[in-house]
Every structure is written in C-alpha cells, then in structure tokens.
Amino acid sequence: MNCFRSILSFSSAKFPSRTCTTLHRSAARLRLPISATSSRGVYTSQISQGFGSVAAVKKDSSGSGLARLDDDMQRKDLPIVTANERKVTIGWDTKTWSRFHNIWLRDHCRCPKCFHPITKQRLLNTFEIPSDIQPLGIQRKADGLELTWQSSEPHVSFYPWSWLQSNSYDPAINHAQTIIEKVEWGTKIAQSPPTVTYSEAMDQDDRGLFKWLTDIDQFGFSFISGVPPTPEATEKLVERIGFIRETQSPSFLRKQNCECPLTPFTADRPRWTSTISPPFPHRWQWGATLLADGFYVASILKELHPEYYDILSRVSVPAHAAGEASSIYYPSPRSGYPVLGHDPCTRELVQVRWNNDDRSVMNHLEPDLVEKWYEAISAWNKCLKSPDSEYWVQLQPGTAVVVDNHRVLHGRSAFDGKRRMCGAYVGIDEYRSKLAVLRERFAPDTVQRATDHLPQANINGRNIWNSAL
C-alpha cells in the first residue's frame, strides 16, 4: 500500500520634558520639573500626593479660554492628568508619563458619532479636525479620561485608562496586543514537540483549536496526532483554521506515486505554508521530515556574525516560481525581500525567507557587497545546517504537522518507494484572524479585561477597545 502524505499550505516617560503645566505643592516633593507657563494659558493640575487628584483649576493669562479641569478630589488612585494647548499628559506613576496630542485624541474618539460601534470603522472626518483643536474640559473618571471638545455642539470623548496606557506612543510603554512570546528551538525540541490531538483540534468548543494555533504562533509548527487516515479528514482539519487557498497548483493537492528526492530547506514562497502529513499506514521507506527554526538560526547568526546578520537583513533577494509553462511567479517588488525581515517599528525579526533554489539573478547587489553577501549566505547556510539546528523527525501514520512558512524552514530526506501526497495552502491572514478571535474569547488582553464591563463597549460581539482596532 502506498504511503499517503498531505501538504497543506497557508498563503498568505519619563516625566515630560516640556510641559506648560503648573504643578503645585507636591511637585517639589515628587521632584517634578515645573516648566514655564504658556503665554496663552495652561491647564493647571494639582497633585495632592503621589497618584493624587487633579484639581479643576483654570488659568488663562490671555483670556482665550482653555480647558476646564473638573475632577473628583477624593480619587487619589487615578492617574495624574495635566495638559497644555497641544497635549494632554497622563502620569501613570511618579516616573511614567504619557503625552497625547490633542489632534490624536480627537481623531481616536470612539463615541458612536465618531466610530461605528458595529463595523468598528471611523465615522469622524479626520480632515475636519482643526489642527489647533483643544479640549474645553478634562475630567478623570474611575475608568478613564473624559474630554469635552470645542465644536459647534458639545462633543464628549471618553478613553479608558488601560487603552490609553497600552497605546502610549510618547513614550511607547506597553502595547497590549497579546504578543505570545516566541520559543526559539533547536534539535532538543524533539524531546517535547508541540502537539495537539485530532480530537482536540476538531472539538467544537474551540479550546483545542486555540491551543493548536497558539502553539504554531509560539513555535512555528505543531503536530497533530490521531488524524484519521483519509484525505477528507486532513482537509477538514485544515479548514478548522481557514478556507483553503487557491494556488497555481490544485487547492488540495493529491499526488500519488511521487518519487521523492531530497528537498532542500525552504521557507520563502509568498505564502504561509502548513504541511500536514500522513495519517496513512505505509510500508514504504519514508523520507524523514526536516524542520529548523529560522528565528533560532537567525539568533545564532546574529551572535556569531552580526555583520552578516545585518547584510541578510538589508539585501533583497529576488525569487521565482516558473516550473510550469503557464505561469511565472515573482515577488513584488521585483527585487524581493531580505532573508531576514523585521518589523519596521519594533525591529523585531518577523519573517525568514530562504530558498536558495528559487533565487533569481542577484543583479542589484552593490559591487562592493558581492563577496560579503556570498560570505553572509554561506554563514547562514552553515548555521542552518548545524546539527544543533536541524530537527529530523520520522512522521508516523496518523500524525500531521503544520508549519509556519514565515519562520520554520522545512525539507525532507530522499527515500525509495512510492507515496501519495495531498496538501493545501491557507492564507496567513485567515490564520491570524482565527487566532485573534480565539484569543479574544479565551485569553483577553489587559485592555479587554479592563473595558469589557464598560457601557456600550461590547457591541455586536466585539469590544470597541479591542487592541486589534
């Protein structure tokens, strides 16, 4: 009996240095700097102690009229709020402050007039916000900050404290998006690879599905054990994550009697690839599956050869998929992407693209960089093929594996005999969406937990303060 293998793929503060706020009494005690008063006027806050109250004091030397700071003097547990004509500043503790521009705050109002509570889309016309907009009133509430804006008719905005803190950009403090820490792994992952059972993955309460997708997010791959030996079961398993993506190959691959040479490491096609392998009994010699954590290998390269890491992070690599006369696939932009892709804001490594076999002509290299670039990819290849990096596993019938093709490189050894294959791609957007929905349900982040109880927060099954919005 032939082996049957299935491959399924997913495509794809410090204290403010400049403020016009006047801080009285406790400023000296807290060693808080007091800056010059604005010529136009200031919002004056008074700190009673530590995390104390903000007094509703208005000072306006020009008579132009700025904010009215109304507050409950008894609330000593709330963040300190100060403001000037451009920004509102919130003190989370005596050392950590966040500054928010007035125009930013107005633009992020989530009242039903400014933000559609069902579609979660902005209704406010951003371009009608006066560039010099200022709040007329500032009030601390138990759950958040309330601002009243200058406008033809009164407009009140409310921002939960947790939401403001998690979205602080000056400085960036603590973004609440649930970022599951990546677990980098080498050969020793063989001792305890991430695994869920088929019944867990298929269970309608979705907890097993959440564990499965979380494992993939954390490790870049996951095994599924106990998969019934039919292509239909494999297909249903993949559809738990998302719809199967059409590709240049049939959407659900069913290949039989393939001869199988060794395949090199790959992890670069513009898709997110999941490989689900064989729930079928077999009697032929199977090729072993090879997995390697691109993030782990990159960390080794960075440690040993920071210069090469930098080169692989900067130099784009063009690629192609052109084995069929009816199609020529290539990336956009045509020069492709660097082997090591980083988040432009956090500089965190987020994607590894590497398939030396599919690489196109490197005709865009700076002349002085050619030899260095070859040195860099040689060092990368050496790290990748280090015995410490390679995880070889002989998949057994009834065990499937899903691989995040943006991180984990995969290959297999040559084998004799015949096999049957099936597989498919699911878009990474679908995977991320499914995981986000499951997190919302089973592992809400700090903002969601702090705001779920607020009136009009949960509309149509989703919190308007959801960190994904």
Ligand SMILES: [Zn+2]
């Ligand atoms: Zn509004």
